[in-house]
Amino acid sequence: MAGHxxxxxxxxxxxxxxxxxxxVADTYIRHLFIVAFIYGIVAASWDLSLGYAGIFNFGHIAFFGIGVYVTGLAAKLIGIDPWLAMLIGGLAASAAAVLVALPVVRLQGVYVVLVTFAFSQxxxxxxxxxxxxTGGTQGMVRVPTIELFGHNFLRDYKxxxxxxxxxxxxxxxxxLRRLAHSDFGLSIQALRDNEDYGVSRGISVGLQRLKVLVASAFFAGLAGGFYVIYLRVASPEVFDFSVVSLVLSMVLIGGTASIYGPIFAALGLTFVSEGLANVEGLAEGxxxxxxxxxxxxxxxLPKGLASLLPVLHRLYGRVASACRQQ
Incomplete structure (x- = not known):
């Protein structure tokens, strides 16, 4: 019943x-949905390493930023097709994750936070x-955008x-969900819950940490690639602490070790944050x-809003059962 x-x-x-x-014909509302979808990918991919693997990786937004700039540079300076440039952005983020993983696999706790944060800076x-x-503090503008069968994405109101x-x-x-529920996902959860037990069962801590960082970074980089193709602007603001805190809030409010929770939280927080930004006196706060x-x-709700899903499942089951009885 729960699966149904x-x-x-x-x-x-x-x-x-x-x-x-x-x-929804309003282009601004459509824009908020698009931004929320992008943040949803970043938050869900962060949860793979933070929630499922238990790695306190505070450099995840750097992978997003790498995707932004690598995609922008590949499309604008090299002239690579933007669709392919987005994929290159994801791969570049994964390559960067390999460099981050080298010291992280040997560290624990606060040291992982410090190293990953330093990498972001x-x-x-x-x-x-x-x-x-890169354009420095001024950023990079007029990045080429995508086309599909001759369709002009710039003139269809988003x-x-x-x-x-x-x-x-x-x-x-x-x-991400398939990864989280695969044998690989079970292995990183085992290391998260009891590292000594996981090692005794033959699970390699270093290799699994490397894999999870590379996988989560790819999706963050891919999201960054679409972000720059959509906005056509690459700015250092993507590395700001405000972005880090916002996406981290999505992960924690949505629920760690839950792919869907951070996505729903991304939708809610994006609209709430933008709505408050337009209210006089609340923009900065x-x-x-x-x-x-x-x-x-x-x-x-220590496990986030995702902990409410079982309640909704039970409610649906009761309603369905009552309907069948009638």
Whole structure:
């Protein structure tokens, strides 16, 4: 019953997502959906390493930023097709994750936080220092955008961008969930819960940490690639602590070790954050309100909003059972 309820709910949500552009004509609302989908991919991929593997990787946004800049440079300076450039951005983020994993596999606790945070700052300084190529603090503008069968994505009121972002979200969520529930996913959870037991069963700590960082980085880099292709601007602001805190809030509020939880939280927090930004007097304090919401959720729902899903499954089962009896 639980599996049937989950399938029904996911199917209904996908259908609803496909119909949104037909009922929402406002381009700004469509823009918020697109941004939320991008953040959803980043948050869900971060949860693979943070929630499932238990790696306190605070450099995950750096992978997103690497995807932004590598895709932008590949499309604008080299002239690579933007579709292929997005894939290159994801692969570049995975390559960077290999470099991060070298010291991380040997560290524990706060040292992992320090190394990954330092890596994020290193990437930021590299972007700023190479201003002749990256645009420095001014950023990089007029990045080429995608085309599909001659369709102009710039003149359809974000209709095409919406569906590309939605498709990337669905594909990324499916891949991440499959990874999380595979033998590989079970192995990293075993190391997270009891490393000594996992090692005694023949699981390699270093190799599994390397794999999970590379996998999670790829999806963050892919999301960064679409981000720059969509906005056509690459800016150092993608490395800001405000972005880090916002995406981390999505992971924690949505629920760690849950691929779907951070995605739903990304949808909610993106709209709430943007809505508060347009309210006079709350623009600067909206991140404080998000932080308060995060503390409240963690206080009353330590496992995040994802912990409510079993309740919804049971409710659906009771309703379905009552309907059959009638």
């Amino acid at each position: 309820a989950r399938t029904f709910m996911l199917g209904a949500l996908i259908v609803a997502g496909l119909l949104v552009p037909f009922f 290193l990437v930021l300084q590299l972007v700023i220092s190479q201003s002749a190529v 209709f095409g961008y919406y569906y590309v972002a939605f498709a990337l979200l669905i594909a990324s969520a499916a891949c 909206r991140f404080i309100l998000v932080a308060v919401a995060m503390v409240a959720v963690l206080l009353f």
